[in-house]
Amino acid sequence: MNPELLQKYIAGNATEAEKQRVTEWIQENPENMREYMAQRKLHDMALWRTEPVAEENSRERKHFSLRGVCMEAAKIAAVLAIVLLGTHYWTGKHQVPEDKTWQSIYVPAGQRAELMLADGTKVWLNSRSTLTFPGSFKGNIRNVKLDGEGYFAVTKNVEQPFIVETNKCNVKVLGTEFNVMAYAADSVWETSLLEGAVEILVPGSNNSGMRLEPNMMASLKGNRLVKGRIKEVDYFLWREGLLCFNDISVRDMIEKLKLYYGVDIVVNNTRILKNRYTGKFRTKDGVEHVLKVLRLNNKFTYTKDDETNVITIN
Structure with missing residues (x-):
């Protein structure tokens, strides 16, 4: 090129x-x-x-x-809440100790985290995501549970497949790099494959799983998996602390802001919802910075109630 x-x-x-x-x-x-x-x-x-x-x-x-x-890109801009024998807090990269205890990591709103599992697999977690995993992997599979969004660089082990369990579908891999978006509180479920191969399994279904090749993605539409090519390659920059929007409606943009920042946004000025926007923001700058930039090309005002964590757009 x-x-x-x-x-x-x-x-x-x-x-x-x-x-x-x-x-x-x-x-x-x-x-x-x-x-x-x-x-x-x-x-x-x-x-x-x-x-x-x-x-x-x-x-x-x-x-x-x-x-x-x-x-800054080499740091982890998150506070990890590790549930083990009580709750402890760290900032920075965290390597999981080799024990049999299941642990949970929650990433607060507006933050992101990176960790390495006991098998060497690297995981990046997006805002308001929870990963549950064992301190060490025993048996025939390596399984973790995800509520939210994660990017996985899985250490290859053909004898012990890696499975990401979510509330809607599971993703089975041998060794690959892929992204999974599966917030339990959100209707969107999708996975995108950058390298290797994955198989998507629907729990309780008798159908064989859907296999993906590199640069392909799958999303859940109702009860049906739909396959397509990755269109928004910038999207994966969330790992570096960037929110990327490419020709997205303001309506969908606001929904993502609500999801990532854990804030309720009430829109009274509905005229702006059909407008479209393209731009990038650092996650750590916060939701109000995004709104300040957005209103440069969209006529609206907003107020924030810190007690109720509600933003009202007028």
């Missing part, structure tokens, strides 16, 4: 024909997708060095050097 064309695409200046070329290249193989995501990350880091929107109060302005962002 021509580096100049790739940068042009990332900057949002590509023509429709050029966008098609880059999209096809990204979908050819996982290495291309990794290269794209790496270049996109560098581009976003550079953007972080610019000034915030003019509407922000100057006292709140912050400057970020590339070195500082790289250091």
Whole structure:
């Protein structure tokens, strides 16, 4: 891929024909997708060095050097609540001790976490997600339970498949990289495969599971699994602390903000709901920062009740 064309695409200046070329290249193989995501990350880091929107109060302005962002990307911006013999709190990466006790990690609203399981599998957890897992894997399978969203880089072991159990479907793998979105409180269920192979199993169903190939995704529509190609490669940047929206309706955008930040948003100004938006935000900047940027192109005001954690858009 021509580096100049790739940068042009990332900057949002590509023509429709050029966008098609880059999209096809990204979908050819996982290495291309990794290269794209790496270049996109560098581009976003550079953007972080610019000034915030003019509407922000100057006292709140912050400057970020590339070195500082790289250091921050290496950290884990979450407080992990490990339920073992009581509750303990950590920040930073956490390696699971090798014991037989089942543990649960919950990531608070607006945060994310990374951990390594006893078998070497790496897991990234998104906001308001809970992962339940054993301290060590025994028997014929390695199983964990997910309520929320997680990205898994599974250590290969053909003798001991890895299974992610969710409230709707289970995902079975041998060794691969994939994303699962399965919040129990949300109707959306989907998994996206970047590398390797996975099989999606519906508990209680007599049907054989659906297999996915790299750059494919599956979503649950009612009781039916639907397969398709990954369209939003930027989406996986949530692991780096970025919320990415690509031509999304304000209605759907608000639903995601409610989910990720654990806040109730009441929209009285319904005229804005059909408008569409494209942009990126750092998760740690909070929901109000997103709303301040959003209202630059959408006429609305909002108030927040800190006691009830309710935001009202008028």
